[in-house]
Amino acid sequence: MIDTLKGLNKALDAEHAAVYAYGVVGARTSGDRRSTAVAGFNAHRARRDQLRELITARGGTPSESGAAYDLPFPVTAAGDAVRLAALVEDRVTAAYLELAAVDDASLRRLAALAMQECAVRGYGWRPVIATFPGWPAREPGPSPSAEPGTSPPVSLSQ
Numbered sequence: 001m002i003d004t005l006k007g008l009n010k011a012l013d014a015e016h017a018a019v020y021a022y023g024v025v026g027a028r029t030s031g032d033r034r035s036t037a038v039a040g041f042n043a044h045r046a047r048r049d050q051l052r053e054l055i056t057a058r059g060g061t062p063s064e065s066g067a068a069y070d071l072p073f074p075v076t077a078a079g080d081a082v083r084l085a086a087l088v089e090d091r092v093t094a095a096y097l098e099l100a101a102v103d104d105a106s107l108r109r110l111a112a113l114a115m116q117e118c119a120v121r122g123y124g125w126r127p128v129i130a131t132f133p134g135w136p137a138r139e140p141g142p143s144p145s146a147e148p149g150t151s152p153p154v155s156l157s158q
Contacts, residue, residue, distance in 0.1 A: 004107065005060040007099035008051055011114070014095030015048035016065040021088045024071065028081035040085060040121055044092070047114055054107070082125050089122030 022041035029037050052062040075084050093115045100111035123129075131137055 002098055002101045002103075004102045004104060005055060005058060007102050007111075008055045008058070008060070008107070009063045011092075011095050011099050011111070012048060012051040012055065013063050014092045015044050015051060016063070017069050018044040018088050018092050019048055020065070020069045021071070021084055024075050025081040025085045025088075028075055029078050033078060033082070036124060037081070037085065040089075043117060043121070050110075054110075086122050086126035089118045089125065093118040093122070 019041060022037055022044060026034055026037040026041060055062040071084065072087060073080065073083070075081055096111040096115045096118070100108050100115070102108060102111075
């Protein structure tokens with residue numbers, strides 16, 4: 001059986017990191033990409049607040065946000081920000097997997113909806129569907145980027 005408070009705090013930790021990362025993404029993008037970053041920031045902030053309330057209501061102590069987070073790579077341009085946003089969505093999705101296995105059906109539903117939202121946001125940043133393990137690899141094709149000449153999207157195999 002999965003520990004409910006542990007699953008909630010794991011998801012909360014991911015949301016804390018996502019809020020931080022989206023601040024970086026927003027600072028390195030403009031126009032429609034910045035609007036998308038602001039929407040992602042607000043969505044993760046709302047989930048973070050919801051998780052804090054759920055943990056407290058169950059008698060737990062919500063984890064606190066770090067003052068800063070180490071980014072997986074330098075984010076100096078819009079293309080880097082796009083890669084970071086896509087990676088963040090992948091990692092937050094993974095963090096909700098444990099919560100999707102708890103006994104409480106309402107928390108399983110919350111986890112499933114959160115993962116769906118992350119998958120949709122992530123696809124918006126990087127419209128590529130990863131190959132499932134054991135399936136033939138897809139031929140690499142052109143990937144969209146925020147600006148011409150920016151970094152390619154991050155691979156899910158990292």
